[in-house]
């Protein structure tokens with residue numbers, strides 16, 4: 001999950017973790033036990049990855065750790081896919097469906113000091129987006145499922161992706177022939193989120209708001225201030241339901257609020273347009289004037305219409321003769337689009353064995369973040385989840401990209417247990 005240039009401390013509130021409930025599938029119990037057995041080792045792996053973080057496109061050591069672990073489990077392993085990407089293939093004992101699980105591996109540059117005892121050994125680099133935990137959960141799932149290989153009907157593909165933070169890793173792996181190597185029917189993945197440890201969130205269709213940068217080109221205009229004011233007033237006209245007044249974090253911090261946050265049906269994040277920034281730039285030789293505006297919009301239909309609506313207003317104004325073009329910049333962001341049907345099925349499957357209080361659907365779209373998981377979903381239907389990692393009593397807050405980001409490691413257990421079960425169920429599903 002990536003975020004453009006925003007790092008600031010924050011306060012957040014999360015729900016209180018519910019008690020464990022009875023599970024109703026035998027298979028889940030088996031996976032729970034197997035996960036318990038490897039939990040201590042998984043924590044060690046996570047801490048090792050945390051102490052040796054690597055930024056996007058430099059995940060050499062991490063991918064080596066991953067490849068060796070998968071080989072030891074007996075998986076077929078492919079390395080150096082789209083850079084440092086690794087793929088592990090687990091063939092079940094019987095024929096069945098093919099399910100892919102994706103985990104990202106890269107860390108982030110930050111000079112903020114680490115908040116855990118197992119601090120990063122790479123100066124200026126830290127896992128403040130939880131990809132060390134994602135990688136560990138991916139390895140844990142591979143481990144428990146490989147232990148039930150004989151019963152497993154189908155094939156499981158584990159995609160360990162580099163360079164998510166630069167929004168390039170998924171694209172690079174696909175361009176390097178990922179889908180020639182693997183042929184999944186479905187793809188799944190998760191990101192650590194700010195809810196309490198073990199809480200799983202999901203939503204059908206767009207999980208995040210669409211982040212867009214609009215570029216309008218004009219001939220150099222004599223009255224640039226007037227043009228800028230005119231364009232600003234058009235853009236402000238699109239603002240709907242949420243207004244960014246100060247830092248984006250003033251808004252982001254509300255996503256976990258029990259009344260207006262994403263898990264409440266009355267959430268303010270259901271339908272909005274947030275104007276992030278806008279302004280005029282004239283190139284140095286004064287041949288073109290650009291008006292740039294970046295915004296978040298929940299509705300894709302509106303995203304598609306906005307350039308046309310703006311163009312119409314410009315052409316009806318005194319600036320019509322200086323107008324050259326309008327369009328979106330190449331995006332450095334995107335939202336996972338969760339398959340409607342698979343989200344329903346996955347939700348029912350998880351709810352059938354997981355504690356109901358720990359499975360919370362989302363009713364709104366996350367603002368300000370992007371996730372390149374969408375590139376897999378453009379090829380194969382799939383679902384992207386959030387897995388909570390906070391623990392208020394322990395002072396652990398897992399809001400990605402914040403200086404005090406930390407993860408309650410118990411969530412590794414929840415992640416492996418739930419998603420290994422989901423993958424098993426989906427593979428064995430006829």
Ligand SMILES: [Zn+2]
Pocket residue numbers: 001002129130131164191400
């Ligand atoms: Zn991330």
